[in-house]
Amino acid sequence: MIRPRNERPRARITGTGRYSPERVVTNTELESLVDTSDEWIRTRTGIRERRIADDDTSTADMGAAAAREAMGRAGIEPEDIDVLILSTATPDRLLPSTACDIQASLGAKNAAAYDITTACSGFPYGLALAEGHIAADQAKTVLVISAEKMSAIIDWSDRSTCVLFGDGAGAAVVQPAEDERGILSTFTKSDGTLAELLWRPAGGASIPLDIAVLDSRSHLVQMAGPEVFKAAVRSMCEAAGSALERAGVAAEEIDLLVPHQANIRIIESTAKYAGIPMEKVYVNVDRYGNMSSATVPLALDEARETGRVGPGSLVLLVAFGAGFTWGSAVVRL
Ligand code: UT7
Numbered sequence: 001m002i003r004p005r006n007e008r009p010r011a012r013i014t015g016t017g018r019y020s021p022e023r024v025v026t027n028t029e030l031e032s033l034v035d036t037s038d039e040w041i042r043t044r045t046g047i048r049e050r051r052i053a054d055d056d057t058s059t060a061d062m063g064a065a066a067a068r069e070a071m072g073r074a075g076i077e078p079e080d081i082d083v084l085i086l087s088t089a090t091p092d093r094l095l096p097s098t099a100c101d102i103q104a105s106l107g108a109k110n111a112a113a114y115d116i117t118t119a120c121s122g123f124p125y126g127l128a129l130a131e132g133h134i135a136a137d138q139a140k141t142v143l144v145i146s147a148e149k150m151s152a153i154i155d156w157s158d159r160s161t162c163v164l165f166g167d168g169a170g171a172a173v174v175q176p177a178e179d180e181r182g183i184l185s186t187f188t189k190s191d192g193t194l195a196e197l198l199w200r201p202a203g204g205a206s207i208p209l210d211i212a213v214l215d216s217r218s219h220l221v222q223m224a225g226p227e228v229f230k231a232a233v234r235s236m237c238e239a240a241g242s243a244l245e246r247a248g249v250a251a252e253e254i255d256l257l258v259p260h261q262a263n264i265r266i267i268e269s270t271a272k273y274a275g276i277p278m279e280k281v282y283v284n285v286d287r288y289g290n291m292s293s294a295t296v297p298l299a300l301d302e303a304r305e306t307g308r309v310g311p312g313s314l315v316l317l318v319a320f321g322a323g324f325t326w327g328s329a330v331v332r333l
Contacts, residue, residue: 009134009135009137009176009177010131010134010135010176010177010182010183011127011130011131011134011135011142011174011175011176011177011182011183012174012175012176012177012178012181012182012183013127013172013173013174013182013183013331013333014073014074014075014076014173014174014175015069015070015071015072015073015074015075015076015172015173016069016070016073016170016171016172016173016297016300016301016304017065017066017067017068017069017070017071017072017073017170017171017172017301018066018069018168018169018170018171018294018297018298018301018302019062019063019065019066019069019147019168019169019170020051020167020168020288020298021051021052021053021054021057021062021167021168022051023051023052023053023054024049024050024051025049025050025051025052025166026038026048026049027041027042027047027048027049027163030162030163033156033162034156034157034158034159034162034163035159036159036163041163044263044265045163045164045262045263045264045265045285045289046263046264046265046267046283046285046286047163047164047285047286047289047290048286048287049286049287049288049289050165050166050167050287050288050289050291051166051167051168051288052151052166052167053149053151053167057149057167058092058101058149059088059090059091059092059098059147059148059149059169060092060098060101060102060105060147061105062147062148062149062167062168062169062294063086063088063098063102063145063146063147063169063171064102064105064106065169066145066146066147066169066170066171066294066297066298066301067084067102067106067143067145067171068106069171069301070143070171070172070173070301071106071143071173073173074173074175076141076173078106078107078108078109079107079108079109079110080110080140080141081103081106081108081110081111081141081142081143082110082111082112082133082138082139082140082141082142083111083112083113083130083133083138083139083141083142083143084099084102084103084106084108084111084112084113084114084142084143084145085099085113085114085115085116085126085129085130085142085143085144085145086098086099086102086113086114086115086116086145086146086147087115087116087117087118087122087123087125087126087144087145087146087147087293088115088117088122088146088147088148088292088293089117089119089120089122089148089150089153089292089293089321089322090147090148090149090150090152090153090292091115091117094204097113097114097115098115098147099113099114099115099145100113102145102147108143111143116129118188118190118293118321118323118325118327119198119292119293119321119322119323119325120260120262120290120292120293120295120319120320120321120322120325121188121260121293121319121320121321121323121325121326121327122146122292122293122319122321123144123146123170123172123293123294123296123297123317123319123327124186124187124188124239124296124317124318124319124327124328124329125188125325125327126144126145126146126293127144127172127174127183127186127317127329127331128186128187128188128327128329129142129144130142130144130174131174131183131186134174134175134176140175140176141173141174141175142173142174142175143171143172143173143174144171144172144173144174144297145169145170145171145297146169146170146171146292146293146294146296146297146298147168147169147294148167148168148169148291148292148293148294149167150165150166150167150221150290150291150292151165151166151167153200153220153221154220154221155217155220155221155222157217158217158220158222160223160225161221161222161223161225163289164262164263164289164290165221165289165290165291165292166288166289166290166291167291168288168291168294168295168298169294169297169298170294170295170296170297170298170299170300170301171297172297172300180332181311181312181332181333182331182332183329183330183331184246184247184248184249184330184331184332185243185244185246185247185249185328185329185330186243186246186327186328186329187239187242187243187246187327187328187329188325188326188327189235189238189239189242189325189326189327190323190324190325190326191231191323191324192323192324194231194323194324195322195323195324197223197224197227197228197231197324198221198222198223198224198228198321198322198324199221199222199322200218200219200220200221200222201218201219201222202216202218202219203218203219229263229265229266231320231324232262232263232266232320233266233269233270233273235320235324235326236259236260236266236269236270236273236318236319236320236326237269237270237273237274238326239318239319239320239326239327239328240257240270240273240274240316240318240328241273241274242328243316243317243318243328243329243330244274244316244330246330247330249314249330251274251275251276252275253314254274254276254280254314254315254316254330255280255309255313255314255315256280256281256282256303256308256309256313256314256315256316257270257271257274257276257280257281257282257315257316257318258282258296258299258300258303258315258316258317258318259271259281259282259296259317259318259319260290260295260296260318260319260320260321261283261284261285261288261289261290261291261295261296261299262285262290262295262320263285263290264283264285264286266320267281267283267285270318274316274318276316282299282300282302282303282308284298284299284302292321293319293321295319296317296318296319300315300317303315304333309333310333311333312332312333313332313333314330314331314332314333315330315331315332315333316328316329316330316331317329317330317331
């Protein structure tokens with residue numbers, strides 16, 4: 001029998017952090033790379049610029065930097081981490097997991113570390129896992145990191161995708177809740193029948209990397225933009241509604257919606273459906289583009305630092321990505 005939520009140990013986000021590469025790439029800069037324009041990118045997506053990591057900065061480097069900030073805010077040491085979960089679509093190697101590299105970099109020697117590959121919705125998925133580890137009394141401290149070096153898997157000759165993405169990382173420390181603050185609900189769902197609308201067709205075990213794959217560039221991201229757009233709106237709306245319902249919270253009570261930042265038009269549709277006015281929606285897609293799963297935790301950390309949210313704020317996190325996967329959470333900070 002599933003125990004009622006209020007009888008299980010609840011989890012709380014006790015610290016957040018983020019990392020952005022220094023290099024800013026503007027839309028105008030991309031005009032010299034592909035047949036595009038600042039005007040097209042801004043009006044279709046809301047993106048003005050993105051951050052791109054240099055060759056020496058790995059996914060693990062960015063994840064570890066975000067994690068160190070989150071750990072500092074939570075006041076924990078590396079040895080305190082019981083579980084380290086990394087969400088990434090851009091692992092540094094295919095084996096072993098990049099989470100293990102971050103574990104080594106942090107010196108989190110007591111942790112179990114693993115990657116999850118739920119693409120852009122990785123942060124709500126990671127929170128749901130962290131919540132589960134704590135509810136099952138398997139862990140007292142879980143580090144959830146989302147780190148993405150999208151620039152490494154994008155086809156820089158494909159204007160329909162290369163203008164959309166950026167690099168970055170965000171992280172959160174999750175520990176048992178001691179008062180009414182905490183993760184009030186999580187929601188996760190997938191639809192694998194739509195996998196081929198947003199994918200890297202080759203380079204894995206079914207079509208291993210070889211010269212033909214490299215020549216066809218089929219190891220890089222390919223996306224059917226308009227179809228993904230429609231599914232994104234549908235799924236983000238379902239995720240927003242489901243997390244609110246599971247938490248027993250009305251949309252009017254939400255202080256800030258922190259949605260996945262892929263396209264301002266998807267964000268506006270999600271907010272409208274959820275019944276949350278745009279002044280209560282965090283938007284930074286203009287400055288970072290789509291950093292896959294890193295968008296939500298990075299935005300949450302910026303919102304905290306800039307005072308948009310503080311202790312006690314009620315926040316709705318919503319994301320959607322390849323798979324397709326979608327997920328959400330209602331969190332009392
Ligand atoms: O992270 C989760 C997954 N990702 C998403 O959620 C992204 C979802 N999709 C989208 O955000 C939008 O579909 C895009 C921004 C990718 C595309 O916007 P759209 O309004 O759906 O444009 P479209 O793909 O229908 O293309 C419209 C036109 C086409 O030209 P024609 O056929 O009308 O002559 C494209 O070839 O725009 C052209 N186009 C471009 N033009 C200038 C496509 N990319 C570009 C570009 N610059 N970068």
